[in-house]
Amino acid sequence: MTLFLQQLVSGISIGSVYALLAVGYALVYSVFSFTNWAFDAFMVVGAFGAFYAITDFKLPIPLALLFAILFTMLVSVFVERMAYRPLRIREAPRLFMMISAMGANMSIINIINLQFGGHFRNFPQITGETLSVGGIKIGMMDVFAAVFSFITLILLWIFLYRTKMGLGIRASALDLLTSGIMGINNDMVAIIIFGISGILSGVAGVFYGIKYAVFPYLGLVTIKAMIASIIGGLGSLPGAVVGSLLLGILETLVSGYISSEWRDLFTFSLLIIVLLFMPNGLFGKSTKEKL
Amino acid sequence: MDYLITVGILGGINIIAAMGLAILTGYTGLFSLGHAAFMAVGGYSSALLFMKLNVPFILAVILGGFIAGIVSLFIGIPTFRSQLTGDYFAIATYGFAEAIRLILNKWAYVGGAEGMPGIPKLSNVWVVLGFTVVLAYLANNFTHSQHGRNCVSIKQDEVAAQMMGVNVFKTKLMSLFISAVYCGIAGGLMGFYFSYLIPALFGSGRSSDMLASIVFGGMESLIGPIITSFLLFAIPQLLYVLDKYRLIVYGLLFVVMMIFRPQGLLGYRQMSVEDFKRTISSFKNRFKKQGSAADKGEQ
Amino acid sequence: MKKLLSILLVALLLIGTLSGCSSKKELKIGFNTQLTGPDSYIGQAAKIALEERVEEINKAGGIGGYTLKLITYDSRSEITDAVAAAKRLLEQDKVHAMIGPEWTGAAVPIAQIANDSKIPVIATTASNVSVTVDDDGNVYPYMFRTCFIDPYQGYALADYAYVDMGLRKVASLTDISAAYSVGIQKYFKDHFEELGGEVVAEEGYQANDQEFRAQLSKIDQTDAEAILVPTPTYRDIALIAKQGAALNMGVIYLGVDGWVAEELLEMAGPELEGSILTSGVSSDQPQFAEFNKVFEEKHGIKPNVYAYYALDALEMIVYGANESLKAHNEITAQGIRDAIENMKDVQLFTSKMTMEPDTHNPHNKPALIIEIKDSNWHQLKMFEPES
Numbered sequence: 005m006t007l008f009l010q011q012l013v014s015g016i017s018i019g020s021v022y023a024l025l026a027v028g029y030a031l032v033y034s035v036f037s038f039t040n041w042a043f044d045a046f047m048v049v050g051a052f053g054a055f056y057a058i059t060d061f062k063l064p065i066p067l068a069l070l071f072a073i074l075f076t077m078l079v080s081v082f083v084e085r086m087a088y089r090p091l092r093i094r095e096a097p098r099l100f101m102m103i104s105a106m107g108a109n110m111s112i113i114n115i116i117n118l119q120f121g122g123h124f125r126n127f128p129q130i131t132g133e134t135l136s137v138g139g140i141k142i143g144m145m146d147v148f149a150a151v152f153s154f155i156t157l158i159l160l161w162i163f164l165y166r167t168k169m170g171l172g173i174r175a176s177a178l179d180l181l182t183s184g185i186m187g188i189n190n191d192m193v194a195i196i197i198f199g200i201s202g203i204l205s206g207v208a209g210v211f212y213g214i215k216y217a218v219f220p221y222l223g224l225v226t227i228k229a230m231i232a233s234i235i236g237g238l239g240s241l242p243g244a245v246v247g248s249l250l251l252g253i254l255e256t257l258v259s260g261y262i263s264s265e266w267r268d269l270f271t272f273s274l275l276i277i278v279l280l281f282m283p284n285g286l287f288g289k290s291t292k293e294k295l
Numbered sequence: 296m297d298y299l300i301t302v303g304i305l306g307g308i309n310i311i312a313a314m315g316l317a318i319l320t321g322y323t324g325l326f327s328l329g330h331a332a333f334m335a336v337g338g339y340s341s342a343l344l345f346m347k348l349n350v351p352f353i354l355a356v357i358l359g360g361f362i363a364g365i366v367s368l369f370i371g372i373p374t375f376r377s378q379l380t381g382d383y384f385a386i387a388t389y390g391f392a393e394a395i396r397l398i399l400n401k402w403a404y405v406g407g408a409e410g411m412p413g414i415p416k417l418s419n420v421w422v423v424l425g426f427t428v429v430l431a432y433l434a435n436n437f438t439h440s441q442h443g444r445n446c447v448s449i450k451q452d453e454v455a456a457q458m459m460g461v462n463v464f465k466t467k468l469m470s471l472f473i474s475a476v477y478c479g480i481a482g483g484l485m486g487f488y489f490s491y492l493i494p495a496l497f498g499s500g501r502s503s504d505m506l507a508s509i510v511f512g513g514m515e516s517l518i519g520p521i522i523t524s525f526l527l528f529a530i531p532q533l534l535y536v537l538d539k540y541r542l543i544v545y546g547l548l549f550v551v552m553m554i555f556r557p558q559g560l561l562g563y564r565q566m567s568v569e570d571f572k573r574t575i576s577s578f579k580n581r582f583k584k585q586g587s588a589a590d591k592g593e594q
Numbered sequence: 595m596k597k598l599l600s601i602l603l604v605a606l607l608l609i610g611t612l613s614g615c616s617s618k619k620e621l622k623i624g625f626n627t628q629l630t631g632p633d634s635y636i637g638q639a640a641k642i643a644l645e646e647r648v649e650e651i652n653k654a655g656g657i658g659g660y661t662l663k664l665i666t667y668d669s670r671s672e673i674t675d676a677v678a679a680a681k682r683l684l685e686q687d688k689v690h691a692m693i694g695p696e697w698t699g700a701a702v703p704i705a706q707i708a709n710d711s712k713i714p715v716i717a718t719t720a721s722n723v724s725v726t727v728d729d730d731g732n733v734y735p736y737m738f739r740t741c742f743i744d745p746y747q748g749y750a751l752a753d754y755a756y757v758d759m760g761l762r763k764v765a766s767l768t769d770i771s772a773a774y775s776v777g778i779q780k781y782f783k784d785h786f787e788e789l790g791g792e793v794v795a796e797e798g799y800q801a802n803d804q805e806f807r808a809q810l811s812k813i814d815q816t817d818a819e820a821i822l823v824p825t826p827t828y829r830d831i832a833l834i835a836k837q838g839a840a841l842n843m844g845v846i847y848l849g850v851d852g853w854v855a856e857e858l859l860e861m862a863g864p865e866l867e868g869s870i871l872t873s874g875v876s877s878d879q880p881q882f883a884e885f886n887k888v889f890e891e892k893h894g895i896k897p898n899v900y901a902y903y904a905l906d907a908l909e910m911i912v913y914g915a916n917e918s919l920k921a922h923n924e925i926t927a928q929g930i931r932d933a934i935e936n937m938k939d940v941q942l943f944t945s946k947m948t949m950e951p952d953t954h955n956p957h958n959k960p961a962l963i964i965e966i967k968d969s970n971w972h973q974l975k976m977f978e979p980e981s
Contacts, residue, residue, distance in 0.1 A: 015808075276391070
């Protein structure tokens with residue numbers, strides 16, 4: 005029983021990082037109907053930004069995190085401007101955007117790798133404490149990350165559903181073309197969407213850096229988040245959260261009870277099964293209701 | 296000279312794989328991130344056929360290709376039945392490829408993660424050249440056949456294609472099957488060239504390299520990817536001049552290509568002169584058509 | 595604009611093909627390494643170290659009138675790229691000898707290429723048996739290595755764990771996608787069970803995984819006294835140790851030379867307190883102190899084991915070149931190969947080396963048993979091979 009609960013806790017903590025990323029994917033997908041394949045790089049930018057803000061600029065930790073997140077946001081908007089917008093305006097096939105984004109991703113990661121080196125860096129420990137509840141160990145940092153992720157998602161929800169700008173974005177998600185005709189500036193929407201997804205990936209990157217290590221390839225985890233967002237239903241925000249938690253928990257349970265060696269086979273089979281029986285994912289009931 | 300032969304052999308293997316992917320991605324518009332897995336299946340099965348069942352070399356390579364084709368149906372049937380396209384299909388193929396690699400890593404009979412050494416080195420430049428020419432001829436015929444046209448129609452507008460009586464499911468499956476056979480043959484030739492197979496040979500890096508040759512070569516073209524897959528094999532070599540900036544340049548090229556030259560580096564699309572002329576005449580309308588038609592097809 | 599761009603691109607391709615044709619008296623040495631990709635830390639310091647050493651030799655007048663020239667290619671940790679780079683070095687650039695690659699997956703196909711081109715290749719840390727000998731036990735005549743082999747390392751570690759540490763129950767956490775990791779786990783298990791110990795849990799993960807809590811929690815439920823973690827890079831063990839500490843596991847880890855990197859101590863020094871590993875060299879050995887200091891001051895990065903091994907390989911080539919000069923009055927690939935095959939007690943960068951002619955493995959290369967103590971390496975014992 006202890007093992008089960010321990011695995012559950014680990015699963016939730018893994019899932020909460022997936023969730024931030026998956027929501028970022030879902031957000032972009034819901035409006036523009038493409039997956040942001042450059043997400044990986046944004047996460048790395050966030051982690052490195054925070055790391056160097058603390059170690060080199062000697063910023064206090066909260067300020068450093070803020071700096072990293074804003075910086076990631078800028079990079080995200082910049083990539084949108086350079087790699088996406090020309091294609092979007094031309095209404096190029098989605099395939100082109102995917103490839104363009106992959107290229108941007110490859111470049112950014114390798115620039116970072118070249119500039120800072122491929123080695124691991126330890127993030128300055130914020131708290132290394134571990135809570136022990138009835139034999140189950142929970143890292144304080146995990147709790148903090150989960151809470152912070154949750155707050156970020158709530159703020160996002162408020163922004164989307166309680167502000168005028170959010171309304172505009174939801175309108176765009178419904179129909180980009182019509183909302184454009186109705187006077188919503190689609191370029192502005194793109195900037196906001198990419199800004200937000202930049203923030204989300206920045207936060208995820210920072211937490212990932214704290215939890216694991218800061219290095220240029222930490223973004224490999226985004227593929228799991230992408231799978232989570234597909235399981236939840238591409239383009240659905242609640243779906244992304246649920247899909248992420250589900251994936252995180254199932255992964256740890258499979259590792260714990262079946263076999264850690266076969267874990268990924270399980271993950272990918274799950275993906276294929278979900279796609280087979282629920283092509284729209286768990287929450288993607290219809291393509292019209294995306295946000 | 297030796298090195299030129301090496302370039303010829305590895306370039307030829309790349310060309311074969313790229314032609315397969317060109318049929319799937321360039322013609323049918325399906326984006327795959329997992330074709331390295333089909334190379335792995337082809338490589339391992341042809342090596343096993345040769346070493347354990349004494350099937351002759353050429354036949355083993357061809358059979359290996361067909362085994363890869365059959366394996367591709369395992370991912371093709373479920374995904375196409377649920378009408379997955381675009382990002383979904385890409386992720387599904389990625390997952391499938393990882394799953395295959397995991398199985399190979401754990402399968403002790405083929406050496407697991409330690410790989411399978413001792414495959415005789417039978418792929419020489421003539422064999423590879425022969426395969427490349429024959430497969431290029433077949434691929435060219437396919438793209439000009441009814442089936443090839445069906446593929447393009449699906450890429451441009453799936454719904455319209457269906458209305459016109461194209462069996463979308465069957466056509467997609469055929470396209471995937473053929474591309475997997477090509478990759479399988481490429482994998483077989485590779486195994487018999489390296490004389491060693493190891494799952495790490497078929498990582499996701501390989502899949503994205505293959506994709507790059509389609510990107511640089513141009514959609515709906517065979518000759519484009521043929522040339523670029525060869526050059527791309529050469530570019531990393533040439534880009535060694537750039538040393539550590541290599542991958543940065545490579546990535547930037549992806550972006551630049553998509554924005555300024557989505558029709559491919561070489562800019563012509565087909566193998567025959569006629570098509571080339573037609574391409575030029577339709578060049579002016581290119582952007583308008585492409586945008587509206589292809590985008591809707593992918594929804 | 596578009597036309598211009600495509601012309602530029604094509605021009606770029608052509609320029610590359612024309613470069614590289616000069617023929618002074620040069621001793622060309624290829625270096626096939628990993629400069630980009632997740633494992634770029636392996637090649638980055640080594641490249642600097644080699645360049646520096648080559649420059650030093652050239653300043654001192656080269657070798658018998660030959661200037662040394664180092665040609666480095668990046669394999670970005672992909673086997674095909676490593677093979678292509680080897681092909682280019684051996685067949686196009688016609689180097690006299692090649693250093694690298696660093697891992698088994700790439701070294702095995704390259705052994706074949708070395709044979710075909712008759713140019714010696716010195717793999718650095720590729721430790722699987724099959725790198726230098728084929729399935730039937732015949733040595734690849736042109737393939738050498740500077741490190742010891744997996745069975746020996748697994749054996750030494752199992753021996754130390756059972757006899758010296760008194761461990762009886764051990765769990766293992768293996769990178770199932772790495773030949774190196776799987777190999778050592780196998781040899782460790784064989785010998786450990788032969789001695790009477792028990793491997794109570796065998797868990798696995800795949801390269802580039804970053805999350806290990808599920809496996810660790812599971813191991814925590816068993817009565818394992820230590821966890822064998824034969825990771826190919828320090829990254830995995832750093833994450834494993836940190837996550838193990840977060841679970842309050844309080845267990846020690848048994849490791850291998852894949853661990854050895856200064857970054858590991860920075861990352862997870864306290865978490866790994868008391869852990870034991872085997873390695874051929876250790877950067878805490880006093881003979882490297884001066885080198886490390888100068889290197890770090892000059893280049894801003896710490897040299898690592900991969901740099902040491904690369905320097906060893908370079909010294910082997912330099913030795914071979916000198917011998918070749920003595921014997922044939924010129925430096926030839928064949929001359930270098932013959933000299934390396936028969937080298938005895940030659941002082942290299944790390945230690946003296948004798949090559950075993952029938953396996954091309956360093957003879958009796960001792961395994962250091964190292965303990966991580968106060969976030970530093972501490973050599974406990976020199977494990978001398980019996981044979």
